[in-house]
């Protein structure tokens with residue numbers, strides 16, 4: 472790992488000190504977009520607050536929008552005030568603001584790239600950043616190829632280069648492979664950091680801690696003891712002015728292909744030999760390869776109609792601005808997946824994701840088999856043991872077990888043992904982007920998706936989508952604020 476134990480100060484016992492990255496410039500392409508405002512700058516601010524950024528560091532935002540550095544800096548200041556998890560401290564912001572530049576340039580244009588290159592060299596001179604570059608590619612898919620080529624051609628000879636590539640990473644196997652090949656022609660795999668921000672979430676990493684830092688779970692983590700697994704990525708929000716993107720992508724490309732399959736991979740993988748990028752990703756890849764194509768009856772797609780979320784009336788998907796009135800884009804997917812290997816044979820992984828579901832909830836629920844023989848007189852209120860990893864909200868882990876109801880006789884019912892992050896650690900959880908930006912600066916790709924993983928994920932999605940082309944769905948098929956179409960309930964009685 473990238474961290475070292477502190478030894479000298481006894482008060483710091485048990486705390487980890489993260490390595491500080493080497494001097495570098497972070498160049499954000501697509502800097503006028505929402506991501507820069509909502510995620511990247513708030514994350515940089517949190518890192519600055521904790522002194523995790525290098526002393527010799529500078530940021531340049533690049534986008535087509537014409538504006539001066541001062542305008543960009545003041546917009547980012549507002550963004551930090553609105554979206555950062557920490558209180559606003561002028562002194563912390565001042566340090567970051569002083570190192571931030573903005574450049575209006577076309578990504579795919581020689582002249583624009585010349586100016587970016589000149590600006591980066593200037594920053595090297597000013598901040599001692601030694602030609603080290605982190606390029607953050609938050610640009611629309613169409614602009615990506617040319618930009619990658621330009622950056623590849625203009626790599627510095629003095630320092631290192633790292634490339635953070637935002638999703639969407641292609642829209643099917645073919646386009647993802649093309650993008651991977653283009654990256655491989657210009658960069659080495661260990662220079663490429665493909666974002667799946669779910670991997671940056673502490674609670675997702677905690678799944679690995681739960682499995683591999685405890686002796687009690689791994690022996691039962693298999694088909695002999697586990698009845699099935701349920702993975703839910705539910706959102707109550709709609710598409711939030713992203714209709715152009717969402718119409719093209721739908722739930723399967725937006726969340727299923729990446730976040731959801733990564734959660735399945737982390738849940739099902741074998742213990743890696745160590746916590747390094749190659750070892751962890753090798754094991755995830757094996758799971759992705761073992762996922763068989765589900766039969767059409769094992770996949771349910773849905774689209775929400777008008778309904779109510781927390782008592783508020785919300786429009787149906789087809790009524791959202793920018794959505795075609797007869798759109799067949801799915802906003803919900805549920806599937807019964809099968810990991811065809813020794814550990815998981817015949818143990819279904821039920822997964823679902825959707826927009827405008829009753830609440831925001833990401834969970835991994837492991838349902839264990841029932842005891843083979845019942846001893847007690849009344850077990851009508853006893854459910855099977857259920858281990859739930861709450862990724863968000865109410866971050867933590869809970870375990871449902873049977874306990875005797877006080878009083879006469881032997882009535883047994885289900886109770887819960889809960890671990891809540893907030894209570895146990897008394898500290899806020901970092902945002903995923905903090906961890907990911909820092910790891911990319913450190914050159915640690917453990918929490919980023921490798922080329923072959925992405926291609927496997929797309930292969931599964933391609934097969935599902937190909938089956939969908941055969942018939943036209945009758946949408947909408949569930950009301951906003953409900954848990955998806957009835958047919959998804961027929962796949963399984965979902966854990967609520």
Ligand code: BG6
Pocket residue numbers: 706725726
């Ligand atoms: C993004 C999707 O990747 O993940 C969004 O494009 C979705 O549609 C978001 O809302 C969910 O992320 P989080 O961290 O809010 O669960």
